[in-house]
Amino acid sequence: MKVRYSLALGALFGAPAFAAGLGVSIEVPRLNVSEYHRPYVAAWIERADNTLATTLTVWYDVRTKTNNPEGEGTKWLKDLRQWWRRGGRELAVPVDGITGATKPAGKHQLSFSEGSAALPKLAPGAYKLVVEAAREVGGREVVSIPFQWPPAAAAQPVAAGKEELGEIRLELKP
Amino acid sequence: MKTSLLAIALIAALGTAQAHNAWLLPSTTVLSKGDVITVDAGVSNDLFVANHNALRLDGLQITAPDGGTLKPDNVAQLKQRSVFDVSVAQAGTYRIAVLNNGAFASWKDKATGQAKRARGTAETIGREIPVDAADVVVTQSAGRIETFVTVGKPSQLKPIGQGLELIATGSPTDLVKGEKSTFTLNLDGQPAKDLEVTVTAGNTQYRDKLEELKIKTDSKGQFSVTWPSAGMYWLDVNTKDNKTTVPQAKERRLSYAATLEVMP
Numbered sequence: 001m002k003v004r005y006s007l008a009l010g011a012l013f014g015a016p017a018f019a020a021g022l023g024v025s026i027e028v029p030r031l032n033v034s035e036y037h038r039p040y041v042a043a044w045i046e047r048a049d050n051t052l053a054t055t056l057t058v059w060y061d062v063r064t065k066t067n068n069p070e071g072e073g074t075k076w077l078k079d080l081r082q083w084w085r086r087g088g089r090e091l092a093v094p095v096d097g098i099t100g101a102t103k104p105a106g107k108h109q110l111s112f113s114e115g116s117a118a119l120p121k122l123a124p125g126a127y128k129l130v131v132e133a134a135r136e137v138g139g140r141e142v143v144s145i146p147f148q149w150p151p152a153a154a155a156q157p158v159a160a161g162k163e164e165l166g167e168i169r170l171e172l173k174p
Numbered sequence: 175m176k177t178s179l180l181a182i183a184l185i186a187a188l189g190t191a192q193a194h195n196a197w198l199l200p201s202t203t204v205l206s207k208g209d210v211i212t213v214d215a216g217v218s219n220d221l222f223v224a225n226h227n228a229l230r231l232d233g234l235q236i237t238a239p240d241g242g243t244l245k246p247d248n249v250a251q252l253k254q255r256s257v258f259d260v261s262v263a264q265a266g267t268y269r270i271a272v273l274n275n276g277a278f279a280s281w282k283d284k285a286t287g288q289a290k291r292a293r294g295t296a297e298t299i300g301r302e303i304p305v306d307a308a309d310v311v312v313t314q315s316a317g318r319i320e321t322f323v324t325v326g327k328p329s330q331l332k333p334i335g336q337g338l339e340l341i342a343t344g345s346p347t348d349l350v351k352g353e354k355s356t357f358t359l360n361l362d363g364q365p366a367k368d369l370e371v372t373v374t375a376g377n378t379q380y381r382d383k384l385e386e387l388k389i390k391t392d393s394k395g396q397f398s399v400t401w402p403s404a405g406m407y408w409l410d411v412n413t414k415d416n417k418t419t420v421p422q423a424k425e426r427r428l429s430y431a432a433t434l435e436v437m438p
Contacts (some may be wrong), residue, residue, distance in 0.1 A: 070207075077206040081437050084204070085348055089327045 020150050021113035021173045026131055026167030028106040029077065036100035037136040039164055040076060042083035043110070043118075043119060046128045046144075052087035053127060057110055058099045058116050073102075079134040082142055107167070122149045132163040145170045175242060196229050197222050197408055198270060198321040203347045203435040205325045208263035208271070210247075213270060216255040221376045221408045223431070224255035231256050233273035239329040240265025266323055266329030267345060274317035274429075275337075277420045281307035296420040303422075312422040321433040322346040337364035337429035338411055349436045351404045358395045359411060361428065365395025369413055373399055376406040387422070404438035 004041050024043055040060045047051040058080070061073025068074075077093070078084045092112055093099050097117045112119035134140040141164035145157050151172035159168045199214040199222040215229035218224065228251045236244040246258035262268055277299040280291045284306040292302035296314070303310055316337040328345035340346070343356040359366040374386040389397045400405070411430040418426045 072205050078204050081204075084206070085350070085437075089206070152210070 005152075012024055018099065019114040021053065021111065022119065022129075022151075023112070023169075023171030023173065024110045024129065024131075025107055025167070025169040025171070026110070027107045027168070028103055028105045028133070029161070029164070031138070033138070035136070035137050037138070037158070038104060039133040039138070040073070040080055041131065041133045041165075042088060043129065044083055044086065044088075044123070046086065048126045048128075050086070053110045053122060054118060054120055055083070055088065055091060055095075056112060056129075057100055058083075058091075058093065058129045059102045060093075060099065062094060062099065062101050065157040071099075073121050074137070076134075078087065080132050081134070083132050107141075111171075124149060129168075129170045131161075131165060131168050133161070139163050139164050143168045147172060150174060157166040175195060178211070178312055180330060183346060190420065194219055194226055195221060195408060195410070196272075196317075198229075198272065198319055198433050199406065200270065200321050200323055200435075203321070203323050204437075205262065205323070208261075208265075208325055209322055210259050211263050212248075212257060212259050213246075214255045214257055215272065215319075218254075218400060220379045221374055222406060223379055223435050224252075226254065228256040230251055231258065231272060233271075233275070234258070235269075235271045235273060237269040237271075237332075239264050239268065239325075241332060244268075245358055251288060260323070262323055262325050265326035267324045267331055269320060269322060269331055269349065270386060271320035274315065277312055277314045277423055279303050279310060279312045279422070281310040284308055299420060300422060302356075310422070311379060312424070314418045314420040314423040315429075316426060317431075319431045320419050324348075333360070333363065335360075336414065337362065338366065338428045339363075339430050340409065340430060345434040346432070349401055349407075349434055351436055351438050354398050354400045356396060356398045358390045359397065359430075360395060362417070363415070365393075366391055366411075366413070368394055369394050369395075371397055371411050374408050374410075376408065385425055401436040404436050407426040407434045407436055408432075 042058045043056040047053050048083050060077055062071035064071060114121055128144045130144045132142045141161045143159050143165050144160045145159045151174045153171045154174060159171050186261060196217045198344050201212045204411045217229050218226035238244050246260055249258040258407045276295050278293040279299055279302060281303055289345045294302050299312060318337055324347040340360045341360060349355050359369060369391045370391045372386050391397045410428045414425055414427045416425055
């Protein structure tokens with residue numbers, strides 16, 4: 001029903017009815033370590049020249065126990081080193097719809113539609129999804145998946161981290 | 175007696191300054207928010223190992239991102255190194271520098287023919303030399319040892335325009351292993367051409383070879399470094415010219431050293 005309605009609208013305005021979107025699945029691996037802290041994670045989209053197109057999500061310690069409105073953990077945001085240097089440091093955290101609390105081990109599914117705060121309109125071209133994780137008393141890892149925007153067809157490219165990240169799946173929705 | 179002891183001390187000090195590396199070692203160069211950082215300052219052969227002498231902090235200058243001057247806290251000169259804290263509250267890039275501007279003189283004592291040396295400032299060096307001294311040679315020295323720290327987004331550093339100075343394309347706190355960084359070396363605000371820059375990774379005590387990179391500046395005073403590994407690096411340049419501002423001096427010796435952090 002919904003599909004038919006959108007198709008009709010598309011025909012009416014001569015434009016694609018659905019805004020393109022993408023889904024990102026980030027797996028936080030379960031680690032057998034004596035002192036475990038949930039990792040800080042940033043996921044963002046980079047242009048072909050390595051500049052930051054948009055930050056999709058940032059997970060950090062957002063607790064405000066000392067009435068720090070930014071969250072307790074902003075001191076360590078720079079440990080997401082690549083994200084920080086690419087432009088994370090220009091983001092005034094917290095940002096609604098982008099920043100959030102750290103997540104437990106497991107797969108976390110995120111979905112973004114083009115035109116939202118996290119995923120503004122992207123010019124057509126080559127991009128990279130980059131996911132970076134940094135863990136207190138642990139390691140750091142960066143995993144990336146190249147893709148073309150707008151996607152020609154639905155696809156689900158997958159990459160995997162070795163230590164601090166598990167499976168990273170990018171879902172391209174034309 | 176007192177004078178000769180002083181002379182010996184000065185000679186020792188001069189020898190030290192020439193033979194060893196003077197360095198600053200910041201605890202952190204990249205911060206997400208305002209904090210207090212601590213800096214070590216030493217003079218030693220091994221980088222950045224405090225095993226010889228503390229660096230004197232008389233010429234310490236800390237410049238905040240807004241151009242204001244900051245005072246260090248908890249300053250202490252220990253046996254092997256000096257330490258101080260810097261409260262970095264503002265967002266932007268800080269310049270932490272130790273300047274060493276002065277003059278030294280050597281001459282022959284008229285009565286004994288003995289070689290004498292003295293060190294002082296541009297104003298005082300004249301008074302150190304006896305009027306009847308022979309073979310007087312006065313040399314001006316202009317040295318800068320510095321490092322950089324950024325809170326949040328880097329800000330543009332205001333050029334000094336005096337002596338030897340390093341200007342990074344981009345930020346001097348944005349260096350990453352495997353990436354190429356480009357710098358300009360200036361001498362009195364003008365490109366310093368054809369000078370050899372030495373770049374040495376720290377922790378020299380844990381490897382057999384120094385493995386320093388020697389890079390020449392081009393006609394625009396520019397040079398590039400592709401960082402072979404992550405860590406703290408020491409960059410140094412030395413030169414001399416005859417553009418002295420000390421009236422008695424014929425030669426000016428210039429030196430520059432920076433500590434730069436390269437991220438993995």
